[in-house]
Amino acid sequence: MDGCRFGVERKKWELPFLAEAEELAGLRRVMRLHLGLWGLHSMVDAAQICVTELVGNVVKHVGAGTPTCLTVSMNGGHLRIEVSDPDGQALPTLVKASGLAEGGRGIALVDGVAARWGVILRGDSKVTWCELATGLLTADGHVRGVQVAKVEALLGLCGLGERRGSSRHELLSVTEAAQAATGLIADLLHWLRAHGFDVDEALDRAQLHFEAEAEAEAV
Incomplete structure (x- = not known):
């Protein structure tokens, strides 16, 4: 990265939508498109997992059709993904799913691929966020090779x-x-x-x- 003469401009972007299970495929495509434009091709799979699980958590615990917003930005060398919804009560928690249980794995998957994650309460709403390590030294850097x-x-x-x-x-x-x-x-x-x-x-x-x-x- 040292001596790089070109910066990759990665401006924060937001996408409002209604949280529906049918929207997940489209959100994954949007993530692939934007990360490709940012030169972060290797981050696509992990980012898609996080978006799927964070939005799926809203659908399941807040309700289908909930007004939601996806925000993606860079925090230094980390890719930051935020999913906001208007419910400040239904907080996501990390639980250990047992055996063949189908529930409880969403946040565990996020925890497994993200460097860190958390929840920000904003009055009667919340933002669930996670950050993925990209290996970049700066927000406008590019991959090595x-x-x-x-x-x-x-x-x-x-x-x-x-x-x-x-x-x-x-x-x-x-x-x-x-x-x-x-x-x-x-x-x-x-x-x-x-x-x-x-x-x-x-x-x-x-x-x-x-x-x-x-x-x-x-x-």
Whole structure:
């Protein structure tokens, strides 16, 4: 992470909805989409578990159709997930489910995947929250990796890692970083064509190579 020239902007977002069992699949898709945009692909499964169980807890103990809000943000290097509802009485508790019991496992699952969790009472409402360790050093950092580090160094050598007109080091936004990286890819394609290579074939081979490495990282 040290020496990173590009910051991934991760603004807090909120999604109001009515707590229904039928909404859970959609909430999981929303989490996958947003975490993908944040570059936190490895956090998707754990985050989906937490959202499913926290919202399921509202459906079961507060009631179906309850006005609820999902809030997702970064707290330093932790991904923070909050589920708020208008009931300050039905508090989630960590219980040890026995044997084949189907109930009582929700908060236990959250406790198992989250670094920490808790409940904030706000008068006649509450917020149940949990935080997942991402391995990032900062809220706007990105995942480590040999390939990522190589590109960071290359962008720096090409002079693409500093904001123009700035007299001090500042992180570039993810949009600026994407523009810089896209420009570098285009330059590489020009280089390949100038040396007689088929650009489309190079792009296809690069895509296959990337997918193979991404699949290996996910295992």
